[in-house]
Amino acid sequence: xxxxxxxxxxxxxxxxxxxxxxxxxxxxxxxxxxxxxxxxxxxxxxxxxxxxxxxxxxxxxxxxxxxxxxxxxxxxxxxxxxxxxxxxxxxxxxxxxxxxxxxxxxxxxxxxxxxxxxxxxxxxxxxxxxxxxxxxxxxxxxxxxxxxxxxxxxxxxxxxxxxxxxxxxxxxxxxxxxxxxxxxxxxxxxxxxxxxxxxxxxxxxxxxxxxxxxxxxxxxxxxxxxxxxxxxxxxxxxxxxxxxxxxxxxxxxxxxxxxxxxxxxxxxxxxxxxxxxxxxxxxxxxxxxxxxxxxxxxxxxxxxxxxxxx
Numbered sequence: 089x090x091x092x093x094x095x096x097x098x099x100x101x102x103x104x105x106x107x108x109x110x111x112x113x114x115x116x117x118x119x120x121x122x123x124x125x126x127x128x129x130x131x132x133x134x135x136x137x138x139x140x141x142x143x144x145x146x147x148x149x150x151x152x153x154x155x156x157x158x159x160x161x162x163x164x165x166x167x168x169x170x171x172x173x174x175x176x177x178x179x180x181x182x183x184x185x186x187x188x189x190x191x192x193x194x195x196x197x198x199x200x201x202x203x204x205x206x207x208x209x210x211x212x213x214x215x216x217x218x219x220x221x222x223x224x225x226x227x228x229x230x231x232x233x234x235x236x237x238x239x240x241x242x243x244x245x246x247x248x249x250x251x252x253x254x255x256x257x258x259x260x261x262x263x264x265x266x267x268x269x270x271x272x273x274x275x276x277x278x279x280x281x282x283x284x285x286x287x288x289x290x291x292x293x294x295x296x297x298x299x300x301x302x303x304x305x306x307x308x309x310x311x312x313x314x315x316x317x318x319x320x321x322x323x324x325x326x327x328x329x330x331x332x333x334x335x336x337x338x339x340x341x342x343x344x345x346x347x348x349x350x351x352x353x354x355x356x357x358x359x360x361x362x363x364x365x366x367x368x369x370x371x372x373x374x375x376x377x378x379x380x381x382x383x384x385x386x387x388x389x390x391x392x393x394x395x396x397x398x
Contacts, residue, residue, distance in 0.1 A: 098128075
């Protein structure tokens with residue numbers, strides 16, 4: 089057990105919506121920036137926790153795509169929160185599962201006593217990178233922000249029980265944005281393929297890859313961690329696509345102990361897991377002493393799973 093607890097959380101969902109049939113998607117307004125959304129969620133989490141920005145020891149940025157190449161998104165969030173204090177700031181990135189990776193990293197710092205209070209900020213404006221010609225992804229994604237404040241707990245039975253992360257590089261190019269950064273810097277834009285700067289996904293290949301590798305990955309996690317599916321009060325998976333339900337069925341996750349809100353919210357990229365966890369906490373669906381599993385897949389192909397006792 090890596091000792092830590094969630095002291096507060098905050099989310100930001102854009103007011104602007106679009107419908108595709110009976111499914112709702114959320115779109116950030118043109119005059120709102122990615123950073124605006126992240127800072128709003130962070131401020132809400134800090135207020136909920138009763139923690140001043142100046143008292144935060146570490147800010148972890150956990151977005152799939154950053155605000156700008158340099159400096160890191162965490163530093164830009166911290167600048168907007170306070171110009172004082174003593175916090176460190178850096179980003180972790182496992183694309184859609186960045187929040188889970190960040191909680192894993194934060195729990196190790198907290199359990200080791202290196203820090204007392206850590207702010208994790210996730211969220212993406214994926215809809216600004218979508219290709220209308222790729223209907224599958226264009227009708228899937230939503231924008232959102234989410235943040236949590238983690239701190240060391242006086243209760244030794246609260247915290248991360250176990251975690252696992254693995255990448256299968258054979259599927260690295262199934263989901264990607266090729267343009268930008270060192271592969272295609274700004275001065276090369278005029279000679280680049282504009283499609284490289286838009287989200288590109290081979291949904292069928294990505295799904296087949298996940299179906300092939302995830303059962304063994306989750307079975308190994310349960311065996312090595314000692315966490316039985318029966319011990320879990322709620323599974324909070326990344327809201328990847330409409331295939332989420334069948335995939336969870338394949339993994340043996342009971343329908344009454346999992347969150348599947350893809351139809352209502354779509355894929356919120358890195359915000360999916362913390363947003364859905366916050367909704368479950370707000371609704372009282374889970375509470376202190378419950379074990380929840382945060383899990384999901386991401387570009388890479390990467391899979392994450394983390395068991396957390398609230």
